[in-house]
Amino acid sequence: MEKLSEQILYQVIKNRANDSHKGTYGRVLIIGGTKQFGGAVIMNALAAVNSGAGLVTVATDPINFTAIHSHLPETMVMDFNDDLTHAIQASDVILIGSGLGDRLDIVKHTFSAVFAKQILIVDGSALTLVAEHHLPWPKSRLILTPHQMEWQRLSGVSVEQQSFEAFNILAREKFIQKPIIVLKQFHTQVYTNKGIYELPIGGPYQATGGMGDTLAGIIAGFAAQFLLTPLIDTTLAAVYSHSAIADELAHTQYVTLPTQISAALPRFMKRYAN
Ligand SMILES: NC(=O)C1=CN([C@@H]2O[C@H](COP(=O)(O)OP(=O)(O)OC[C@H]3O[C@@H](n4cnc5c(N)ncnc54)[C@H](O)[C@@H]3O)[C@@H](O)[C@H]2O)[C@@H](O)CC1
Ligand SMILES: Nc1ncnc2c1ncn2[C@@H]1O[C@H](COP(=O)(O)OP(=O)(O)O)[C@@H](O)[C@H]1O
Numbered sequence: 001m002e003k004l005s006e007q008i009l010y011q012v013i014k015n016r017a018n019d020s021h022k023g024t025y026g027r028v029l030i031i032g033g034t035k036q037f038g039g040a041v042i043m044n045a046l047a048a049v050n051s052g053a054g055l056v057t058v059a060t061d062p063i064n065f066t067a068i069h070s071h072l073p074e075t076m077v078m079d080f081n082d083d084l085t086h087a088i089q090a091s092d093v094i095l096i097g098s099g100l101g102d103r104l105d106i107v108k109h110t111f112s113a114v115f116a117k118q119i120l121i122v123d124g125s126a127l128t129l130v131a132e133h134h135l136p137w138p139k140s141r142l143i144l145t146p147h148q149m150e151w152q153r154l155s156g157v158s159v160e161q162q163s164f165e166a167f168n169i170l171a172r173e174k175f176i177q178k179p180i181i182v183l184k185q186f187h188t189q190v191y192t193n194k195g196i197y198e199l200p201i202g203g204p205y206q207a208t209g210g211m212g213d214t215l216a217g218i219i220a221g222f223a224a225q226f227l228l229t230p231l232i233d234t235t236l237a238a239v240y241s242h243s244a245i246a247d248e249l250a251h252t253q254y255v256t257l258p259t260q261i262s263a264a265l266p267r268f269m270k271r272y273a274n
């Protein structure tokens with residue numbers, strides 16, 4: 001297992017070209033946030049916008065529209081009960097699942113609408129729904145972001161067994177698409193076709209609801225704007241940035257809130273841009 005270092009940030013975060021525009025930095029569609037879990041998509045979107053995605057749209061329960069706009073006038077919104085086919089197919093990156101509750105219909109529709117070249121990030125409730133209903137995965141480029149309980153549901157590898165990486169490798173082998181799997185925990189592990197990476201930073205000051213929703217949004221934002229960089233590298237850089245910011249905040253804070261991590265992203269990324 002290779003330990004990640006801040007080197008990955010210099011590799012991925014690049015100065016922006018003067019003749020670029022919002023279209024250059026990718027379109028992200030976030031799908032999630034039932035009535036109960038609107039905060040999850042707000043945290044997805046705060047992270048995606050602050051990490052530099054060009055255009056961000058949130059497809060969610062309409063009850064969340066005002067709250068989303070009061071946090072982020074930068075995002076567009078749409079009703080996730082409407083036909084999402086066009087919005088899905090017009091996006092570079094689709095993030096589905098944070099706070100999606102029991103909306104199996106939306107997961108099924110999204111999986112049937114995505115193209116093979118698109119990047120699909122599957123998080124939170126969508127992972128649980130796939131596991132419960134044995135849904136087949138789509139042919140798109142896939143990133144899964146389970147915490148240990150979600151990975152247990154998806155793979156059958158118990159949380160205890162997960163400390164042996166061989167079990168996780170074997171379970172990943174069973175996925176035809178060989179997704180990038182971000183297995184979240186203290187010292188998160190990332191399973192990829194290039195190898196397995198371990199995050200040597202981060203800590204329990206991050207154990208707050210919404211921390212994973214924020215990570216998923218950063219992964220989406222990085223994937224969208226660094227579209228020509230290998231997806232494994234952009235994912236690793238997102239995973240590293242998320243916890244590096246938390247570590248910096250933790251010098252003076254007992255807990256590090258997800259929304260504070262997103263707010264710190266633009267300044268943090270500036271330090272590494274080259
Ligand atoms: N403000 C909001 O709207 C929030 C919405 N959320 C959404 O709520 C839905 C349910 O997610 P939950 O994760 O709460 O529920 P889950 O039922 O999927 O998982 C939580 C359970 O897993 C256990 N667990 C074991 N190992 C763990 C690990 N390493 N990390 C995290 N949990 C571990 C926990 O103790 C807990 O019992 C998701 O869609 C999520 O995106 C959460 O993100 C919380 C905040
Ligand atoms: N003790 C810890 N040490 C390091 N990171 C942690 C710790 N607890 C939680 N995290 C991080 O916080 C995030 C939690 O993700 P998740 O459980 O999906 O949160 P949520 O669904 O509430 O947004 C992951 O990135 C995880 O690695």
Ligand SMILES: [Mg+2]
Pocket residue numbers: 123124147212213
């Ligand atoms: Mg989560």
